[in-house]
Amino acid sequence: MQVLEARHIEQSFDGRSILQDVSFRLEKGQVLGVLGSNGAGKSTLFKILAGLQTPAGGEVLIQGQLLASQYPQALARMGISIDMPVFYEGLSARDNLSIHCAYMGCQLNDSQIDSALNAMGLAASNTTALKRYSLGMRQRLALARCLIHQPDLLILDEPLNGLDPKAIVELRSVIQTQAAAGRAVLFSSHILSEVLKVADRVLVLSQGRISLDVPITELASMGDDAAQAQLIQAMEA
Numbered sequence: 611m612q613v614l615e616a617r618h619i620e621q622s623f624d625g626r627s628i629l630q631d632v633s634f635r636l637e638k639g640q641v642l643g644v645l646g647s648n649g650a651g652k653s654t655l656f657k658i659l660a661g662l663q664t665p666a667g668g669e670v671l672i673q674g675q676l677l678a679s680q681y682p683q684a685l686a687r688m689g690i691s692i693d694m695p696v697f698y699e700g701l702s703a704r705d706n707l708s709i710h711c712a713y714m715g716c717q718l719n720d721s722q723i724d725s726a727l728n729a730m731g732l733a734a735s736n737t738t739a740l741k742r743y744s745l746g747m748r749q750r751l752a753l754a755r756c757l758i759h760q761p762d763l764l765i766l767d768e769p770l771n772g773l774d775p776k777a778i779v780e781l782r783s784v785i786q787t788q789a790a791a792g793r794a795v796l797f798s799s800h801i802l803s804e805v806l807k808v809a810d811r812v813l814v815l816s817q818g819r820i821s822l823d824v825p826i827t828e829l830a831s832m833g834d835d836a837a838q839a840q841l842i843q844a845m846e847a
């Protein structure tokens with residue numbers, strides 16, 4: 611079943627073209643890794659797919675429905691983490707998640723919220739204000755927030771950013787578990803080896819265009835070094 615479809619997405623800023631004719635589909639249970647050099651247009655694309663930015667052209671469909679025409683319903687089916695996640699800086703992780711739950715209309719009690727924090731390696735008893743959290747802790751909380759309302763689609767822009775090696779391995783397992791539960795996952799990263807380990811399919815953006823869209827099986831059959839060389843070549847195309 612198709613969860614997300616991008617159709618001929620275009621974006622430009624100040625007359626400069628940023629995305630050109632970006633089209634792809636993402637199915638239930640599929641993990642799509644998006645790669646691209648700095649400035650290739652990944653975050654811009656993710657913002658458009660999450661409805662946070664209006665494209666100059668093209669359309670986004672969530673579960674077959676136009677995103678633009680049913681945004682509140684679509685938003686409830688997405689878990690989104692793009693750019694630096696924004697939190698209530700003076701509040702604890704637990705309070706931040708409670709507020710998010712209320713906003714998303716999910717009925718969770720305190721112990722369910724605590725379990726969501728524990729699942730991401732965050733101590734629910736930690737009353738420290740978010741402004742004192744490390745980058746890695748913020749990324750963990752961002753992921754807990756993405757998952758707590760059990761969305762059908764996860765849109766994660768550079769979720770590995772700031773994570774230590776143990777957390778990277780844990781995140782891999784979180785993504786795989788979510789996909790196995792039927793969620794579609796779209797994520798970007800600059801860590802090629804991790805994308806090769808987690809994704810079912812890899813899409814490379816180069817200067818706003820898709821330069822490669824390939825199943826992981828095809829890359830795996832080449833061996834890691836050759837696969838990484840092909841990905842880098844596509845990023846520079």
Ligand SMILES: Nc1ncnc2c1ncn2[C@@H]1O[C@H](COP(=O)(O)OP(=O)(O)OP(=O)(O)O)[C@@H](O)[C@H]1O
Nearest residue numbers: 623624628646647648649650651652653654655800
């Ligand atoms: N609101 C904006 N106004 C003007 N230019 C923008 C805006 N947002 C992004 N850009 C430009 O669009 C291009 C693509 O940016 P984007 O953040 O999408 O790239 P990226 O692939 O996510 O890069 P990185 O890997 O460095 O995060 C960049 O040249 C950026 O400066």
